Amino acid sequence: MLILREAFYGTERFDDFAERVGISEPVAATRLRELVDEGLLVREPYREPGQRTRMAYRLTEKGAELLPVLAALMQWGDRWLQPDGAPVQLRHADCGKVVQAELRCAAGHPAPLAELDLTVGPGATVPATQDG
Numbered sequence: 001m002l003i004l005r006e007a008f009y010g011t012e013r014f015d016d017f018a019e020r021v022g023i024s025e026p027v028a029a030t031r032l033r034e035l036v037d038e039g040l041l042v043r044e045p046y047r048e049p050g051q052r053t054r055m056a057y058r059l060t061e062k063g064a065e066l067l068p069v070l071a072a073l074m075q076w077g078d079r080w081l082q083p084d085g086a087p088v089q090l091r092h093a094d095c096g097k098v099v100q101a102e103l104r105c106a107a108g109h110p111a112p113l114a115e116l117d118l119t120v121g122p123g124a125t126v127p128a129t130q131d132g
Contacts, residue, residue: 003031004063005070007041012056032057040066072101 002021011017018028035041040063043055071090078086090099103111 001070001073003028003035004040004059004066007057007059007063008067008070012058014055014057017057035063039063068101071099075101 003017006017006020011020014025014028014032017032018025021028023031032041036043036057039060041057042060044058045053046056047053074086074088074090091097092099103116105111
């Protein structure tokens with residue numbers, strides 16, 4: 001999650017991921033490879049003048065869709081672990097207001113825990129019955 005957090009913050013270079021997350025280069029290489037293998041990041045070549053070609057790591061659509069998860073974790077941490085306030089905030093660039101993670105149904109209504117039902121979805125497997 002820390003590497004993904006940095007990708008959301010705009011980090012793209014291997015050395016920057018290792019430094020900002022505070023992990024060794026071998027660990028960064030392993031984690032970045034796993035995220036690429038899972039389709040959350042993609043490797044793209046880049047080259048600075050006079051340097052060799054290197055790889056940048058950019059979020060895929062699949063990876064970018066994890067932003068609400070990260071935002072919810074940040075919101076929770078800010079409330080329960082940061083008595084002096086959030087160390088960083090996500091703000092809506094258009095109006096400047098702080099972004100909040102919130103569950104809503106497909107019709108747009110707020111969906112608090114007390115109003116949620118867990119139901120069988122279309123991807124569920126149906127167990128075999130005794131008769132067949």
